[in-house]
Structure formats: C-alpha cells, structure tokens
Amino acid sequence: MLDQRAQTAGSTTAAGQITKIAVLAAVAALAVWAALPLIGARAWWGLAVEAAVVAIVFYTYLQRRSIPLKYLVPGTLLLIAFQIAPVVMTAGTSFSNYGDGHRTDKDGAIEAIIAAGVQQTSGGANYRLAVGESASGELTLLLTDTADGSTWAGTEEGLTELDGATVDASGAITAAPGYTVWDLAELNERQAELAELAVPTGPETGIKVQGLSAFEGTSTRSYDEGCDCITDSETGTVWYADNEEGSFLTEDGQAALVGWRVNIGFDNYLSVITDPDIRGPFLGVFAWNVMFAAGSVLFTFVIGLGTAMALNKPSMRGTKVYRTLMILPYAMPSFAMLLVWAQMFNRDYGLVNELFGLSVNWYGETWAARAMVLIANTWLGWPYMFLISLGALQALPTDSLEAAKIDGATGVTAFRKITLPLLLIALTPLLISSFAFNFNNFNAIQLLSGGNPFPAGESVGGTDLLITYAFRQAFGATTADYGFASAVSVFIFLIVATISAVMFRTTRSQEDVY
Amino acid sequence: MRRRTLGITAVSAAALGAAAACGDDSDSGSDTGTEFSGELVIWADETRTPVLKEFVKDFESTVGVKVTVEEHVETLRQDFLTAAEQGQGPDIVVGAHDWAGQYAAAGAVAPITLTADQQSALNETAVKAFTVDGNLYGVAYALENLGLIRNTALAPEAPATFEELVAAGQAAGTDEVLTMEVGVDGNAYSAYPLFASMGGYLFKDDGAGNLDPSDVGVDSPGGVAAFEKFAELGASGVLKTTFDASNVIPFFVDGKTAFMISGPWALTDVQGAGLEYEVTAIPGFEGQGPASPFLGVQGFYVASGAKNAVFAQEFVTNYVLTEDLQLKLAEAGGRLPALTAAAETYAEGNADAQGFAAAGENAVPMPNIPAMDSVWEPFGRAEADAIDGTTPGADAAATAAQTIRDAVGA
Numbered sequence: 001m002l003d004q005r006a007q008t009a010g011s012t013t014a015a016g017q018i019t020k021i022a023v024l025a026a027v028a029a030l031a032v033w034a035a036l037p038l039i040g041a042r043a044w045w046g047l048a049v050e051a052a053v054v055a056i057v058f059y060t061y062l063q064r065r066s067i068p069l070k071y072l073v074p075g076t077l078l079l080i081a082f083q084i085a086p087v088v089m090t091a092g093t094s095f096s097n098y099g100d101g102h103r104t105d106k107d108g109a110i111e112a113i114i115a116a117g118v119q120q121t122s123g124g125a126n127y128r129l130a131v132g133e134s135a136s137g138e139l140t141l142l143l144t145d146t147a148d149g150s151t152w153a154g155t156e157e158g159l160t161e162l163d164g165a166t167v168d169a170s171g172a173i174t175a176a177p178g179y180t181v182w183d184l185a186e187l188n189e190r191q192a193e194l195a196e197l198a199v200p201t202g203p204e205t206g207i208k209v210q211g212l213s214a215f216e217g218t219s220t221r222s223y224d225e226g227c228d229c230i231t232d233s234e235t236g237t238v239w240y241a242d243n244e245e246g247s248f249l250t251e252d253g254q255a256a257l258v259g260w261r262v263n264i265g266f267d268n269y270l271s272v273i274t275d276p277d278i279r280g281p282f283l284g285v286f287a288w289n290v291m292f293a294a295g296s297v298l299f300t301f302v303i304g305l306g307t308a309m310a311l312n313k314p315s316m317r318g319t320k321v322y323r324t325l326m327i328l329p330y331a332m333p334s335f336a337m338l339l340v341w342a343q344m345f346n347r348d349y350g351l352v353n354e355l356f357g358l359s360v361n362w363y364g365e366t367w368a369a370r371a372m373v374l375i376a377n378t379w380l381g382w383p384y385m386f387l388i389s390l391g392a393l394q395a396l397p398t399d400s401l402e403a404a405k406i407d408g409a410t411g412v413t414a415f416r417k418i419t420l421p422l423l424l425i426a427l428t429p430l431l432i433s434s435f436a437f438n439f440n441n442f443n444a445i446q447l448l449s450g451g452n453p454f455p456a457g458e459s460v461g462g463t464d465l466l467i468t469y470a471f472r473q474a475f476g477a478t479t480a481d482y483g484f485a486s487a488v489s490v491f492i493f494l495i496v497a498t499i500s501a502v503m504f505r506t507t508r509s510q511e512d513v514y
Numbered sequence: 515m516r517r518r519t520l521g522i523t524a525v526s527a528a529a530l531g532a533a534a535a536c537g538d539d540s541d542s543g544s545d546t547g548t549e550f551s552g553e554l555v556i557w558a559d560e561t562r563t564p565v566l567k568e569f570v571k572d573f574e575s576t577v578g579v580k581v582t583v584e585e586h587v588e589t590l591r592q593d594f595l596t597a598a599e600q601g602q603g604p605d606i607v608v609g610a611h612d613w614a615g616q617y618a619a620a621g622a623v624a625p626i627t628l629t630a631d632q633q634s635a636l637n638e639t640a641v642k643a644f645t646v647d648g649n650l651y652g653v654a655y656a657l658e659n660l661g662l663i664r665n666t667a668l669a670p671e672a673p674a675t676f677e678e679l680v681a682a683g684q685a686a687g688t689d690e691v692l693t694m695e696v697g698v699d700g701n702a703y704s705a706y707p708l709f710a711s712m713g714g715y716l717f718k719d720d721g722a723g724n725l726d727p728s729d730v731g732v733d734s735p736g737g738v739a740a741f742e743k744f745a746e747l748g749a750s751g752v753l754k755t756t757f758d759a760s761n762v763i764p765f766f767v768d769g770k771t772a773f774m775i776s777g778p779w780a781l782t783d784v785q786g787a788g789l790e791y792e793v794t795a796i797p798g799f800e801g802q803g804p805a806s807p808f809l810g811v812q813g814f815y816v817a818s819g820a821k822n823a824v825f826a827q828e829f830v831t832n833y834v835l836t837e838d839l840q841l842k843l844a845e846a847g848g849r850l851p852a853l854t855a856a857a858e859t860y861a862e863g864n865a866d867a868q869g870f871a872a873a874g875e876n877a878v879p880m881p882n883i884p885a886m887d888s889v890w891e892p893f894g895r896a897e898a899d900a901i902d903g904t905t906p907g908a909d910a911a912a913t914a915a916q917t918i919r920d921a922v923g924a
Binding site: 208 | 552577578579595599616618619620621622624625626627629646647648649698699754755756758760761818822823824825826827828829830831832884891895896899902904905909910913916917
C-alpha cells in the first residue's frame with residue numbers, strides 16, 4: 001500500500017518530470033547567477049540565505065513524502081519575501097535616524113566632511129596630468145603647468161622639475177626620459193593605485209588630482225580618533241562626534257553638513273506620540289480615515305452588487321456589452337483616472353460644475369472635498385465589487401432560493417434573508433481586505449485632493465488619511481526622514497492589523513450563525 | 515606618511531572599494547577585443563538622455579572610455595541617492611541645482627574644484643547655485659527661469675508694469691487677464707517674482723549668496739504687502755487657484771488670455787499652435803522692485819562613490835565646459851547655456867532665448883539649502899488662501915512665516 005502510494009506520487013508523467021527538471025534547473029541557474037555578485041561583494045550572510053532557500057526548494061520537490069509541502073513552500077517563501085521582510089525592514093528602519101543628512105555610515109560622513117575641506121591653494125598652479133612609472137616602478141604624477149608649460153614629476157617625496165618631456169597638444173606629457181607613461185587605457189585600469197598616491201608640496205598642501213588635471217590644494221580638515229572629532233585648521237572649527245545623534249557637532253551645537261545613520265531607539269516612536277502636530281489631529285484624521293474606508297467599501301459594494309444582480313437576471317439582454325463597459329474603470333490605470341477626476345472637479349473649468357451648473361469649491365470645503373474623493377473612489381472601485389459579486393451570485397445554490405420562492409418569499413425578502421447572507425459568507429473576507437486597502441488608499445487622496453482643504457496654518461487637511469498625512473509629515477516637500485516615516489507606518493500597520501483581526505473574528509462568528 | 519598628506523586620500527578613498535574590483539577585472543582578462551578599457555556611467559532624465567548619448571561619443575573616442583547614459587524617468591533624484599547608498603550608483607548624475615544641498619548632506623556627491631578661468635567663463639549665479647557650504651558640487655550647463663509670454667496679436671505692447679499688464683489683459687477682451695500656475699495648493703515657484711517685486715524675501719542673503727535660514731522674510735513688510743497683492747489680484751479675478759498645470763498653457767494657446775507667466779518648457783506648445791508671441795521680463799508692480807524669478811540651473815554632479823572617478827571628473831570639469839556641448843544641450847532643451855560664451859552664441863538671433871535671458875537678468879538662484887524644503891508648502895498654501903480670499907493677505911503671510919519658522923527651528 002505504502003509502496004503503491006509512493007509510486008503514484010512518483011510515477012508522474014514524462015512531461016511532468018521534464019517540467020520539474022527544467023524548473024529546478026532554472027532555479028539552480030538563477031541561484032548561481034545570483035550567487036556570483038554576492039560572492040563578489042563578500043556578502044556571506046546573503047549567500048547563506050540564498051543557499052538555504054535553494055536547498056529548501058530542492059528538498060521540497062525532490063522528496064516524495066510530504067505532498068502539501070510542495071504547495072506550501074512557494075507561497076510561504078513569497079510571503080516572507082514580499083510581506084514579512086518589508087514589515088521587518090520597516091520596523092528596523094523605524095529605530096534609526098535614516099533620512100536626509102543621515103544616509104551614510106560614519107566613515108562615509110568623515111570622508112565627505114574632510115573632502116569638503118580641500119581647497120585650491122590660492123595662487124596655486126594648475127596642471128595637466130599624465131601618470132607614469134619610474135624605472136624602479138615608482139608611481140609618478142607627470143604634470144604640466146598650464147600657466148608656463150613647465151613639467152614636473154610628483155611622487156610621495158614631493159615635486160621635482162622634469163626635463164626633456166614630450167607633451168601633446170593638450171599639454172599632457174606623452175613621454176619622459178626615465179619614465180614609462182601610462183596611456184589612458186592603463187590609467188583607467190589602474191586608477192586605484194593613483195588614488196592611493198598623495199604628493200605633498202608643503203606641510204599642508206599637496207597635489208590633488210581631478211580627472212586628467214591636477215592642482216595644488218590645501219586640506220584644512222583632519223579627523224582625530226582620540227577625541228573623535230574633526231578639526232578645521234583654517235577656521236578653527238572643531239566638530240565633535242555625537243554618536244547617539246549621528247552628527248558631528250560644534251560646541252554650540254551646529255551640525256556639520258554630513259551626518260551618519262545610527263540606531264536611536266524609540267525616539268521616532270516618542271516623537272510620533274509627543275509631536276503635537278501629529279497627536280492633536282490624530283483622532284480627527286482617524287475618524288475620517290475610517291469613514292472613507294467604510295464609505296468606499298459600502299458604496300462600491302452596493303453599486304457593484306446592484307449591477308451584478310441586474311446583469312445576473314436571465315432575462316437581461318446584451319449582458320456581455322454591459323459587462324465590458326462596466327469593467328472599463330477597473331481596467332484603466334487608476335493613476336491616470338484620478339488625475340482626470342482631479343481636473344473634472346476644478347471649480348471654474350471643471351466638467352462636474354459645468355455639467356450640473358454648480359459652483360462648488362470642491363477643494364476648498366471640507367465636506368465637498370470628502371464627497372469628491374468618495375465619488376471618484378467609488379467610480380474606481382465598484383467594478384471590482386461587481387466582478388466578485390457576479391462570481392459569487394453565479395455560485396449560489398439555487399435550491400434554497402427556489403425553496404424560499406415556494407414558501408412565498410417576495411424578491412426583497414428572499415434577497416435579504418437568503419441571497420445576501422449567503423453572499424456575505426463568501427464576500428466578507430474580500431470586503432475586509434477592500435476596507436484595509438482603502439484605509440491606506442494613498443493614491444486616491446494624494447492624486448485627487450492632496451489632502452485639501454487645509455485650514456490656514458494647519459498641517460492636516462480635511463481629506464487627509466493617516467497615510468497621506470504621515471507621508472507629508474515625514475517627507476515634507478522633498479526632505480526625507482525615513483526613520484520617522486517608518487515609525488508612523490508601523491503605527492498604521494498596527495491599527496489596520498487590529499481592525500482586520502477584529503473583523504475577521506466577527507466574520508467567523510457570523511459563519512457559525514448561517 | 516602616505517595617508518597623512520592630503521584630502522586626496524579622503525576624496526579618492528571612496529574609489530578604493532570599487533578600485534579593487536576594477537583591478538580584478540583587468541587581471542581576469544576583460545580584454546575581450548573591445549577598444550574600451552573602462553566604463554563611465556551617467557544618469558540623466560528623459561529629456562537630456564538622448565542629447566547626452568549623442569554627445570558622449572566624442573568623449574568616448576578621445577579618451578577610450580565607454581560612456582553609458584542611462585535614462586531615469588521621474589524619480590532620478592531619489593534613485594541616485596538610493597543607488598549611491600547601495601554602492602551601485604553611476605559615476606555622474608545630471609540634475610537641478612537645488613538637489614545639491616540634499617546630495618552633499620548625504621555625502622553622495624563629491625566637491626569639484628574649477629580653475630579661476632573656468633569659473634569666470636560660467637554664469638556667476640549658476641556657480642553660486644551649485645555651491646553648498648562654500649564648496650562647488652556641480653558643474654552647470656543650462657539655466658531656466660520664468661518669463662512673461664505675450665500673445666502679440668492680442669497685446670501688441672510689452673507692459674512695463676504689472677498694472678499695465680492687467681489693464682492690457684482686460685483690454686484684450688479675453689476670458690482671462692493672464693494665466694500663471696497657482697493651483698489649489700498654491701505655487702511658490704511661480705508666485706516668487708511677484709512676491710519679490712513687492713520686496714518680500716524668503717531667507718536673508720548675507721550679500722555673498724549665503725542664506726540665513728533663521729531669518730525668514732515671508733512676513734517682512736514687503737512679504738506682507740506681496741500677500742495683500744495676491745489677495746487683491748485674487749479678488750479681482752486676475753489670479754485664480756483654478757489655474758493649474760492642466761490649463762495654464764492650453765488657455766494661452768487657445769487665445770483665452772493674452773499673457774502667460776511660464777518657462778521655456780511652454781514654448782513647444784505655443785509654437786505648435788502657430789501663435790505670434792514674444793517673451794519678455796515679468797514686469798514688477800508700479801513703483802516697486804523688479805519681479806525677479808527663481809533661476810533654475812541644470813548641471814552635472816560627480817558621485818562620491820564613482821567607480822571611475824578619474825574620467826568622471828575629467829568629463830565634468832573639462833568636457834562639460836566646452837562651448838560645443840553646452841550649445842547642443844541648449845538647443846535640445848531650449849534652455850540658455852550656463853557658459854557665458856555659449857549663451858551669447860545661442861541667444862544670437864534667438865528672440866525667445868533673449869526674452870528669457872532678459873527675464874532672468876534679476877533672477878536669484880532657487881535656494882539649495884535644506885530649509886527651502888520647509889518653504890514650498892506653507893508659502894503655496896498661504897498664496898492660495900490669499901487668492902481665494904479665505905484668509906486676509908497679512909494673516910496668510912504671518913501664518914506661512916510661522917509655519918516655516920517652526921519647521922526650520924528658527
């Protein structure tokens with residue numbers, strides 16, 4: 001018996017076997033392709049994760065004992081990759097100060113601040129650059145002064161005048177006695193060595209290479225590990241590293257231009273909770289947010305179900321044409337549609353006001369704006385409800401409806417007592433997910449009303465959802481504060497997760513009733 | 515001793531990690547018969563990419579380095595930062611000057627040193643625009659600013675003052691007196707010329723081009739006067755919050771207005787409609803200062819993590835500053851070159867370019883300091899509120915100024 005089962009499981013068709021081999025081969029090829037850059041970057045953790053994933057996939061499809069695993073593994077892997085990983089990463093970011101001014105690591109910040117202290121020595125020479133090696137193999141900058149055409153050799157010891165060099169039209173040295181001059185191809189390949197070379201011309205000055213030119217520069221800033229500070233010898237400014245904030249600060253608290261990314265614990269969460277700009281309007285925004293999501297689901301569902309029932313009537317003619325037409329709003333990209341709607345609601349020139357002879361300032365009055373976003377969002381969303389309702393209607397068992405009819409139930413009663421409850425069992429999970437989607441429907445608000453109207457001086461608008469409000473708080477016009485935005489996202493995630501969990505629980509008890 | 519001497523190490527250290535990889539490549543025999551020994555990667559937006567692709571060919575053949583220009587639509591600014599953080603960015607990125615503050619603070623771009631000759635060959639404001647904390651971070655190639663575009667059939671004379679403009683716009687008998695982008699959220703960029711004419715300023719300039727973010731001038735006497743003007747112009751229907759990106763140009767093209775305040779990007783549509791038009795300076799209010807627009811500058815940034823730092827620097831400091839490249843980019847983009855000599859050649863016999871250059875004579879570079887990010891939204895909202903009449907001008911100015919101060923922490 002066991003043997004037989006194993007055989008059944010294993011005795012797949014030849015085509016099935018070939019497909020399996022092909023897919024696994026593709027996975028292996030993909031794995032190798034992905035592994036190479038990981039090895040190149042010495043990302044051993046990444047490599048370990050990749051190896052583990054590949055091993056799991058191979059094990060799953062080469063073993064014969066556990067069939068369900070074959071269905072569960074791909075879904076689980078994708079769930080981890082596209083759902084859980086982003087949430088974990090967002091939560092991770094929410095504990096950091098990652099954002100504008102804190103994007104790099106500390107070494108990067110030090111490098112950038114020191115680099116910004118390199119200035120051309122006033123009156124210093126400009127050079128045309130060539131690079132070569134002396135007979136002993138020492139790397140040498142071969143420089144031609146652009147002012148007087150004199151030629152120089154620069155090594156770690158400093159500059160020495162170079163005689164007898166041949167220069168080309170641009171002034172670059174092409175040959176010099178005692179040196180092998182690199183051509184551009186060699187220079188390109190070996191620029192790493194060039195980057196290592198520093199040619200001093202004085203105690204604080206040196207030759208700075210920039211492209212195929214060079215100039216005499218002064219480096220005024222230096223980093224001292226002892227005091228963990230950067231000193232600018234010219235201005236006398238000293239920036240001390242604040243490793244908690246991820247910034248170099250002067251004594252009076254002025255930050256250097258570049259900071260770095262550090263872990264700041266719960267600071268972002270604290271500022272979400274304590275920021276009066278966020279805490280104050282939170283309840284109002286939250287209430288409208290729930291209203292918007294619930295309203296969107298209700299209107300789209302009512303219209304979607306109504307049209308689905310109309311088209312589900314056997315006596316209805318031309319259903320195919322209607323169906324095609326109705327799917328159109330759903331089939332068109334919502335981005336473009338929302339922008340079109342935004343134009344149609346223009347007070348002076350918009351189609352809506354002109355068509356109905358109104359002069360409503362759709363963007364200027366809170367309830368008008370709210371009606372506007374609900375109208376547009378309903379238009380965008382109902383075809384989806386229409387599709388799923390139609391599907392669910394066609395799957396309904398006809399016997400209970402017939403029984404109801406025999407018992408003398410009218411259309412309305414039958415719908416209320418039989419059709420709708422049966423439909424809801426199938427559709428409630430979809431309605432909940434639609435609610436969750438609309439709860440965070442960033443596009444609908446951002447592209448349509450942009451959160452308008454804004455009372456003077458207020459940072460929260462009448463149609464703002466938590467997500468659009470958080471987006472503006474975190475990103476402003478262009479400045480980015482990812483750490484803070486992540487903290488807000490985690491809050492929104494918790495809210496949506498709680499609401500959904502409660503709803504699913506209610507649904508389950510509902511299922512018990514029917 | 516090696517590392518002691520100069521910031522060279524600092525600047526080039528970023529190239530080290532990448533350099534190791536480069537070295538490996540050459541050892542393992544990347545000489546597969548191509549004539550190029552390396553690659554230089556440039557990121558640009560959709561309008562510049564085709565022109566650059568054409569133009570880098572010269573550079574390729576002179577220095578023997580393959581130059582790849584990659585197009586990044588819409589999200590270039592952010593893409594570059596993200597990629598640079600991952601160490602996967604390009605060597606060069608082409609963008610607007612007001613990105614400089616953000617890029618420099620992220621340590622994503624490297625300072626550039628131009629010789630005195632090179633600096634003086636460039637438009638002075640364009641150099642200032644790319645300067646952050648005393649360092650130059652980008653090399654400019656094109657300038658753009660708002661101007662007044664006039665339908666000469668409807669209004670033959672260029673107005674000398676804004677009052678004349680309004681009178682001429684009304685006399686033209688069109689639906690609108692003028693169009694200018696406002697929108698429901700306001701638009702600080704297009705409002706700035708009128709704001710400046712009334713004597714308003716955003717941040718105090720110390721005279722050397724350094725802005726003091728703690729001195730906000732939105733509610734200075736000039737600023738308040740400007741917002742009162744907005745309210746007045748809104749009440750008389752000259753400015754409307756319903757003018758937005760979707761109708762400003764179409765109304766002008768359809769002859770519904772004689773005047774439009776817009777930039778060089780509008781000309782393609784205007785020319786396509788076959789209108790008789792002229793570009794002139796935006797007139798200031800009578801008895802007030804000039805209506806100086808913001809100057810936007812496009813330029814080349816060198817990434818601090820450039821894998822091919824030597825040729826990236828060579829491209830940006832020498833090649834970009836050739837008259838030929840600047841002229842070609844100007845012709846493709848319809849913008850004035852940043853190189854003064856190229857700008858003169860370009861404007862010769864080009865009435866549009868001359869018009870925008872005249873309009874930009876008093877232009878100030880759009881501030882590239884991070885504090886500017888806190889200005890756009892409150893300023894725009896206050897402008898919209900004043901024009902809509904929901905808030906009196908003085909209150910709108912005060913509210914905006916307060917919001918900006920709170921955000922800047924001044």
